Amino acid sequence: MNLYHLRYFLSVAQTGSFSQAAREMHVTQPTVSSGIAELEKTMGVRLFNRGGKRVVLTMEGRTLVNYAMQIQDLVEEVEDHLQRRDVLPGEGFQFGAIDAAVTYLLPDILKDYRRAYPSVSLSAQVAPSRYLVDDLLMNRSEFAVISLPYDHPRVETVSIYRDSMPLVVGAFHPFAAQKNATLQEVVQEPLILFHTDSISRKIVDERFAEAGVSPGVVMEMRSPEAMRKLVEVGVGISFLPLLTVQESLNAGALKVVDVAGVAFSREIGVAWRRGRYFSAAIRYLIEAIFEAYQGLEVWEKKVGIAK
Amino acid sequence: MNLYHLRYFLSVAQTGSFSQAAREMHVTQPTVSSGIAELEKTMGVRLFNRGGKRVVLTMEGRTLVNYAMQIQDLVEEVEDHLQRRDVLPGEGFQFGAIDAAVTYLLPDILKDYRRAYPSVSLSAQVAPSRYLVDDLLMNRSEFAVISLPYDHPRVETVSIYRDSMPLVVGAFHPFAAQKNATLQEVVQEPLILFHTDSISRKIVDERFAEAGVSPGVVMEMRSPEAMRKLVEVGVGISFLPLLTVQESLNAGALKVVDVAGVAFSREIGVAWRRGRYFSAAIRYLIEAIFEAYQGLEVWEKKVGIAK
DNA sequence: GCAATCTATAGATTTTATCTATACATAATA
DNA sequence: TATTATGTATAGATAAAATCTATAGATTGC
Numbered sequence: 001m002n003l004y005h006l007r008y009f010l011s012v013a014q015t016g017s018f019s020q021a022a023r024e025m026h027v028t029q030p031t032v033s034s035g036i037a038e039l040e041k042t043m044g045v046r047l048f049n050r051g052g053k054r055v056v057l058t059m060e061g062r063t064l065v066n067y068a069m070q071i072q073d074l075v076e077e078v079e080d081h082l083q084r085r086d087v088l089p090g091e092g093f094q095f096g097a098i099d100a101a102v103t104y105l106l107p108d109i110l111k112d113y114r115r116a117y118p119s120v121s122l123s124a125q126v127a128p129s130r131y132l133v134d135d136l137l138m139n140r141s142e143f144a145v146i147s148l149p150y151d152h153p154r155v156e157t158v159s160i161y162r163d164s165m166p167l168v169v170g171a172f173h174p175f176a177a178q179k180n181a182t183l184q185e186v187v188q189e190p191l192i193l194f195h196t197d198s199i200s201r202k203i204v205d206e207r208f209a210e211a212g213v214s215p216g217v218v219m220e221m222r223s224p225e226a227m228r229k230l231v232e233v234g235v236g237i238s239f240l241p242l243l244t245v246q247e248s249l250n251a252g253a254l255k256v257v258d259v260a261g262v263a264f265s266r267e268i269g270v271a272w273r274r275g276r277y278f279s280a281a282i283r284y285l286i287e288a289i290f291e292a293y294q295g296l297e298v299w300e301k302k303v304g305i306a307k
Numbered sequence: 308m309n310l311y312h313l314r315y316f317l318s319v320a321q322t323g324s325f326s327q328a329a330r331e332m333h334v335t336q337p338t339v340s341s342g343i344a345e346l347e348k349t350m351g352v353r354l355f356n357r358g359g360k361r362v363v364l365t366m367e368g369r370t371l372v373n374y375a376m377q378i379q380d381l382v383e384e385v386e387d388h389l390q391r392r393d394v395l396p397g398e399g400f401q402f403g404a405i406d407a408a409v410t411y412l413l414p415d416i417l418k419d420y421r422r423a424y425p426s427v428s429l430s431a432q433v434a435p436s437r438y439l440v441d442d443l444l445m446n447r448s449e450f451a452v453i454s455l456p457y458d459h460p461r462v463e464t465v466s467i468y469r470d471s472m473p474l475v476v477g478a479f480h481p482f483a484a485q486k487n488a489t490l491q492e493v494v495q496e497p498l499i500l501f502h503t504d505s506i507s508r509k510i511v512d513e514r515f516a517e518a519g520v521s522p523g524v525v526m527e528m529r530s531p532e533a534m535r536k537l538v539e540v541g542v543g544i545s546f547l548p549l550l551t552v553q554e555s556l557n558a559g560a561l562k563v564v565d566v567a568g569v570a571f572s573r574e575i576g577v578a579w580r581r582g583r584y585f586s587a588a589i590r591y592l593i594e595a596i597f598e599a600y601q602g603l604e605v606w607e608k609k610v611g612i613a614k
Numbered sequence: 615g616c617a618a619t620c621t622a623t624a625g626a627t628t629t630t631a632t633c634t635a636t637a638c639a640t641a642a643t644a
Numbered sequence: 645t646a647t648t649a650t651g652t653a654t655a656g657a658t659a660a661a662a663t664c665t666a667t668a669g670a671t672t673g674c
Contacts, residue, residue: 001310001382004662018621031663033622043389046584049446050621051461053672056446059586063395067385071378075308078374082350088370139356139363154358277353279366311631325652338632340653357652360641
């Protein structure tokens with residue numbers, strides 16, 4: 001059974017003539033003849049009664065017409081859907097994002113996205129970068145918004161946002177008054193830092209190492225929000241992304257303290273498995289992120305405009 | 308797009324592996340690869356993300372899975388239906404029959420048939436033989452039960468029933484008492500005969516012609532039932548099929564009168580367009596007719612046992 | 615009966631599908 | 645970090661199929 005033969009069959013059924021169907025299908029009459037013959041052979045039934053000016057469907061032929069039309073409709077429908085890159089209702093995809101991204105960078109973009117693709121269900125996985133990268137490598141996520149840098153032979157990244165990661169202290173901490181401090185002073189204080197498997201922590205550690213000092217860590221956590229709270233109530237001080245603490249700064253619950261000669265910052269970027277193909281609905285979201293921030297050109301170069 | 312490729316595709320989607328799908332489909336892995344590649348090319352989208360131990364469907368791939376499964380189901384269903392010669396609900400066929408056949412010969416057979424094929428809708432066309440043959444030639448009926456003989460190069464016939472066609476008179480007609488009459492006596496009486504385009508009439512005319520007499524026809528009709536009534540009330544006398552008048556004879560409303568030396572009879576048979584293919588549901592009915600009466604062997608010889 | 619029109623068939627040709635062999639990439643393992 | 649096992653992609657050869665041309669055989673309509 002062959003989709004072309006089905007098409008010939010329907011045309012014959014409709015026109016009542018092999019010759020006319022052949023003209024309609026832009027093939028020769030023997031082609032239609034053998035197509036029908038092949039169908040009849042595999043089905044083991046006669047589909048038409050010949051021998052007149054017109055051929056007439058048998059009962060089995062009428063049965064096949066019923067099915068063939070349905071099959072044909074489905075084939076046309078799916079080709080149409082796919083070629084227009086329509087998304088089936090209920091269809092969706094998964095992506096990853098770190099806490100800061102999903103909380104501060106993406107909300108507006110996701111809101112717009114829902115308007116553009118209302119039928120696409122989005123599933124955002126929120127976790128530390130390294131877990132998100134695992135998902136990428138296992139093909140469980142389409143892409144992820146993670147902390148950079150992240151070096152892996154099978155992962156590509158494009159930066160979209162550089163976020164400073166200043167030293168923040170509670171409003172009543174001694175540093176709050178003096179507005180700046182040296183690294184030597186800082187390591188004397190109880191520090192609340194990200195867990196060692198986080199990229200932000202790695203950045204902090206690198207700066208300390210460059211300066212030849214080692215911090216007195218009192219707590220390690222994975223949740224920046226929790227860390228913010230702890231700093232606010234004076235449990236310790238911390239280097240936290242500006243995105244995370246902006247509100248507390250505005251409210252006066254936290255204060256930024258310059259650390260002489262050392263700038264802490266981390267980048268946030270989009271990461272994906274190298275060579276991955278992006279469906280139109282997914283590419284739309286990624287490109288909306290780049291448009292809102294930066295990196296569209298780099299992305300286009302890496303993925304290839306042609307797509 | 309090709310049904311085999313769709314099958315490969317579904318297998319890959321299910322197993323997450325081209326190689327495994329190939330093993331499942333009993334083809335080589337490159338066959339699956341090129342099948343998927345061909346689908347992707349004609350659709351213009353990527354269906355799988357490769358590059359891992361397992362391949363993973365893209366959104367478009369998931370869409371195609373949806374459709375491919377439906378298409379596959381329909382294909383299997385129709386193949387099953389046709390190979391088992393099942394009849395789709397509401398499907399049916401048309402056949403022709405003369406009045407006497409549909410009234411006296413077929414009722415029990417049709418009743419049995421409804422039990423064997425309850426979902427098949429039968430449409431019986433009741434008309435004089437020559438019109439029924441027109442339907443056969445135009446492929447509007449599958450077969451017809453008509454009066455014989457009927458000679459046409461494109462129509463085959465098999466006799467199933469020989470019906471005598473005696474002279475019948477009303478209970479109070481003078482002939483009723485004497486039990487027999489000569490043709491010379493008969494032509495003096497007002498005769499009610501079938502219309503000239505009927506086969507039964509032709510038979511009667513031939514007998515008269517052989518005897519060298521010509522009847523005094525007072526009425527020509529197409530309805531044997533109406534003729535029976537007219538004879539009963541004494542409008543005239545008639546040669547009518549025994550099937551038609553049996554009840555009236557039993558009731559005493561009509562009497563049979565032997566006509567010296569002349570036997571009138573007509574045959575009823577099944578006719579079909581030469582070379583016609585019969586669906587199983589139709590053949591079943593025809594063969595039920597032959598089994599109930601006669602002619603099964605002749606039919607099988609003419610149609611071919613192989614079918 | 616004849617011309618026109620239809621379907622079937624045979625044989626040649628082209629296209630498509632499949633296979634074998636192998637390259638290349640990735641993931642797991644030592 | 646190299647190695648092995650397992651996957652997919654690709655090139656070229658082969659097999660299968662679909663299609664075409666040409667023509668025969670049949671039927672309808674004039």
